[in-house]
């Protein structure tokens with residue numbers, strides 16, 4: 001069977017306005033694959049992820065994410081791209097003025113879901129898959145960091161994404177909770193055949209959960225081949 005790629009980037013440079021952050025980026029991510037994006041603070045991990053979810057333009061080279069061409073992506077098509085992606089942030093980014101359930105409902109309605117029963121069933125399904133069904137009515141500020149991250153992973157799963165982009169998802173969590181979130185990310189990736197590109201500089205996590213690694217370093221983007229990483 002032919003393997004489908006959910007990310008294909010060729011000969012691209014990543015810019016923040018006119019500042020060149022990364023050049024000569026060549027990268028493919030196959031469906032269902034889990035890959036770490038590593039590199040020091042300021043090396044360009046977030047900038048690359050932003051290009052992949054349409055928050056920064058792809059200025060040169062070619063890029064495709066979940067089959068959509070980043071080079072010709074019109075602003076009006078960005079919601080379409082995001083519908084096929086799940087995005088998980090370090091600071092969870094839940095809406096603070098509404099419950100867990102309402103956070104998820106907001107996303108479903110914004111992405112075109114209409115039927116009340118279908119919406120409720122999908123919310124229960126994703127919350128159950130991250131072990132948060134019993135916290136459905138809670139406000140985010142009453143949840144621990146780990147629980148908030150679980151909800152944000154549930155939110156990422158709502159539209160059956162082929163790809164999750166996770167920017168330092170364990171960055172605000174203690175080591176034990178980080179391990180729980182890693183186990184969850186790995187299991188949802190496997191269960192849903194959903195690829196994950198996870199930016200991190202947490203080397204304990206990388207050692208504990210080995211996977212393919214790519215690195216941003218001094219303006220370049222490299223595949224990491226050595227076993228030992230600093």
Ligand SMILES: Nc1ncnc2c1ncn2[C@@H]1O[C@H](COP(=O)(O)OP(=O)(O)OP(=O)(O)O)[C@@H](O)[C@H]1O
Nearest residue numbers: 016017019021039040041042043044045046047048
């Ligand atoms: N909005 C912006 N405007 C201009 N330059 C920016 C902007 N955001 C980031 N940069 C610059 O782009 C470079 C890459 O930053 P980026 O946030 O992608 O790195 P990172 O590897 O994700 O770091 P961190 O782990 O701190 O998030 C840095 O030199 C940064 O100063």
